[in-house]
Amino acid sequence: MALDAGVLDGCAGVIIMGGPQSANDPLPGLVAELKLIEQAVAAEMPVLGICLGAQLIAKALGARVYCNPEKEIGWAPVYFTEAAGRDPVFGGVDSPSIVFQWHGDTFDLPAGAEWLAYSDKCLHQAYRFGPNVYGVQFHPEITPEMIVDWSAEFDVPLDPHGADTEPLARRILEGWLSVFR
Numbered sequence: 001m002a003l004d005a006g007v008l009d010g011c012a013g014v015i016i017m018g019g020p021q022s023a024n025d026p027l028p029g030l031v032a033e034l035k036l037i038e039q040a041v042a043a044e045m046p047v048l049g050i051c052l053g054a055q056l057i058a059k060a061l062g063a064r065v066y067c068n069p070e071k072e073i074g075w076a077p078v079y080f081t082e083a084a085g086r087d088p089v090f091g092g093v094d095s096p097s098i099v100f101q102w103h104g105d106t107f108d109l110p111a112g113a114e115w116l117a118y119s120d121k122c123l124h125q126a127y128r129f130g131p132n133v134y135g136v137q138f139h140p141e142i143t144p145e146m147i148v149d150w151s152a153e154f155d156v157p158l159d160p161h162g163a164d165t166e167p168l169a170r171r172i173l174e175g176w177l178s179v180f181r
Helices: 028-042 052-060 144-154 166-178
Strands: 014-016 047-050 065-080 097-107 113-119 126-129 133-136
Touching: 014 028, 014 052, 028 047, 028 052, 047 052, 052 065, 052 097, 052 126, 052 133, 133 166
Parallel strands: 014 047, 047 133
Antiparallel strands: 065 097, 065 113, 113 126, 126 133
C-alpha cells in the first residue's frame, strides 16, 4: 500500500503506538504504517515507537520480528545498558526501572542500532537508530485506567498500581522531543 505523496509534509516527527496486532500481520493499516516509518526515517525525521510501534520500526529497518519465547504481561524490571547512560533520552534513568509490559512478540536489533535496555524475558526493550529514531518495547505511557481497561478486555487480572511510570514516561518523551532541537 503506497502512501500519498506529502503525507509527512508539515510533520515534525512521528510516534507509532502499540496495539494487539503483530508487526507481521498482513493488515493494510500495518503495511501503511511500515511505509510511513520508512519515509520518516529516510527524511531523517524523529520517530518514536512504543511496543508494536518499536516492532514496526525494527521491521521497517530490516530486522526480524517474531514470537518472544514467553509473553511478558504485567510489571517487571527493565535494565538499561551502558549506552543508555550516555543517551539523550535514557541517560539518568534508574536501572532497573519497574515498567509495564504487554507483548508476545519481540525483534532483533536493527543493523546499526544502539541497544539501550533489556528485561529478564526479553532481550530488546529499547534501542536507538541514528540520532533520532527510538523503539521502546515496554509501556511508559501506561496509566492505571489503561491497565484496568486492558485487563478487562483480555480477562487478565493485573495490579493497576504496580509502579508510578509518569516520571519515566515524561523523561522519555521530553528526551525524545529534545532530538528536535
